[in-house]
Amino acid sequence: MHHPNRPLTGPAGVLERLGLGAIALADCLWLYLRILGGRARLDLPAFAAALRQSGLSVLPALTLVSIVLGLILGRQGELLLAGFALPDALLISLTYAIALELLPVLIGILVAGRAGVALAVRQAGLAVSGELDGLLVNGIDPIRYTLAPALLAMLLMSAAFAVWTLLVTGLTTWVWLWASVALSPARLVETLAHAIGPADLVGALVKPPLFALLVAPLACVNGIAAGRDPRGIARAATATMLGAIGLILVADLLYLLLIG
Template structure:
């Protein structure tokens, strides 16, 4: 009797059930994300202590993927944003004699909100989706099992170099994007509205306090962390289903954009 029960085949729907599904799926996703974060922080700590080494080829490839491939898009988008800001500010200044107020509010909105969110979304669309696809490909092909058999932590192997590259490039892109936007807007207003560079610099300086600049630089780091964890969870959830690769990419992009906007809203409501 017991042998008959033990030899009964497993239903096909049970064999193909997706990972992290059901009523507790979201709890499992959060748990995996927390585990991935702890593993990466542990890896970085061991690297600083000289007890571990960073995979430099993977880190260099991640820098190219999250850096050079996005730089033209970041430059183009922030250049257009700067032109829009300069044009809109010029039209307002033509009706109102409040150049300082207009420039201060525009510079604050661009540096504190627009550029960090744009950087986060572009990094999610390039590096985040690529990380999810890579993680899902490893899961579908069974290479994660091979890494475990060889004693290699798959989370450190896939996420460690990518997360560090995303953090560094997000910081650099935020600085570059803010400078390009403000410089473009300033040149437009200097040439079209006749505002002096001194008045432009003064307005920008009054709009942004040191604490604001620190917040503007830290927000993209938080966004990159969320993107990396979401990509890792969605890629791992692909399991052995080949269709899970495309699903992981789609879910990563949608989830990353939603997480970026929600995190920014929470910062505005509760921390500012």
């Protein structure tokens, strides 16, 4: 049974949410193709706001996390280089675990989670206030109006931050190792190049946008599921944050099993 003020609930609610999420994602991708073909336009003010939410507001925290992880990696690398007979292999394993696995997950949680919660709250606000119905009455697709700009911003910022965090973490790690054990850049690059191939780097760069593709439709559907209940806004935000973490971790595991 559906709650009168909360759609997409009950035993069939999960399937309904999955279906609506898939439709919303396909609708956005089709819109992007039409924009590239000059047959549609993007809501630029909404896109700019989404860039701020998923980009500028997250950049300081993400940079700080990258520096801290670089320091951790540098310190652990220093200990490995000083205490083991085969430090390169151990250093490579540690680098792979932190730079190529942990960082993409953190980017997904910070970027997709932050922007996803904002999208869910906005969508829920439209549903609770009745503006969602008003958009439909006026022939405006509310999913394109809210989801399309946010998803595009999340995709762009996730890809940009994937490059940024790898650079910041790598530079911080090298500075530590250079200062502590005089590790030359040539040796570090040579060591990593022998163990980390192009496919590994591609995976680290592809994962954050992939996470955004999963989280954005989830946020949109959770917002719609708020219905006319004002308490649904808080529920949508909480469900989106928790759902984003779960989706990101499951997607990362499946990527490792199927591709990695």
